[in-house]
Amino acid sequence: xxxxxxxxxxxxxxxxxxxxxxxxxxxxxxxxxxxxxxxxxxxxxxxxxxxxxxxxxxxxxxxxxxxxxxxxxxxxxxxxxxxxxxxxxxxxxxxxxxxxxxxxxxx
Amino acid sequence: xxxxxxxxxxxxxxxxxxxxxxxxxxxxxxxxxxxxxxxxxxxxxxxxxxxxxxxxxxxxxxxxxxxxxxxxxxxxxxxxxxxxxxxxxxxxxxxxxxxxxxxxxxxxxxxxxxx
Numbered sequence: 283x284x285x286x287x288x289x290x291x292x293x294x295x296x297x298x299x300x301x302x303x304x305x306x307x308x309x310x311x312x313x314x315x316x317x318x319x320x321x322x323x324x325x326x327x328x329x330x331x332x333x334x335x336x337x338x339x340x341x342x343x344x345x346x347x348x349x350x351x352x353x354x355x356x357x358x359x360x361x362x363x364x365x366x367x368x369x370x371x372x373x374x375x376x377x378x379x380x381x382x383x384x385x386x387x388x389x
Numbered sequence: 390x391x392x393x394x395x396x397x398x399x400x401x402x403x404x405x406x407x408x409x410x411x412x413x414x415x416x417x418x419x420x421x422x423x424x425x426x427x428x429x430x431x432x433x434x435x436x437x438x439x440x441x442x443x444x445x446x447x448x449x450x451x452x453x454x455x456x457x458x459x460x461x462x463x464x465x466x467x468x469x470x471x472x473x474x475x476x477x478x479x480x481x482x483x484x485x486x487x488x489x490x491x492x493x494x495x496x497x498x499x500x501x502x503x504x
Binding site for chain 2: 315317325327329330370377378379
């Protein structure tokens, strides 16, 4: 099975609300990185975590290597937050990706 | 928003031809990488390079080689492409090496189709 499971696969939020995306791993990973794919297809780096939590504006991420999961919280969602969000975990010579969460923000 | 630029984004070629993908980063990073994305959504690192050290994934076939003129550029050359080289190749950059805890910034990717 997949080593990285990302959920939900799709999420629709109204402006001003919030939610959490989750990434579960089947084995212990050394670090996780969260990206947002923009309209041009570029992967925009959001967070890199080897442990604990990080916050940047309306985004907050947590990584628990022991429990094998990471979360990305979005609060006060804005229209420009729409896009596909990916988590990726660092495993030696491989960067293993989740399948993405398509986030749609509605007015 | 992107600061890692790859060209071309798409290339179709025949078996045996030579292909080069260019990558430039404007972030002032000192380390650049090339990854190959396989059909299972895995990104496998091919090369990690800064102006001090080239690290090669030993599983990468010898027909692949990195070429760098300065720390802002890292090109990927494939001497004689094979059908299994069809994939998306992603360039990335960071401060320090992969295990220094620094984030990776990716380009848009270069899709290679070998016919």
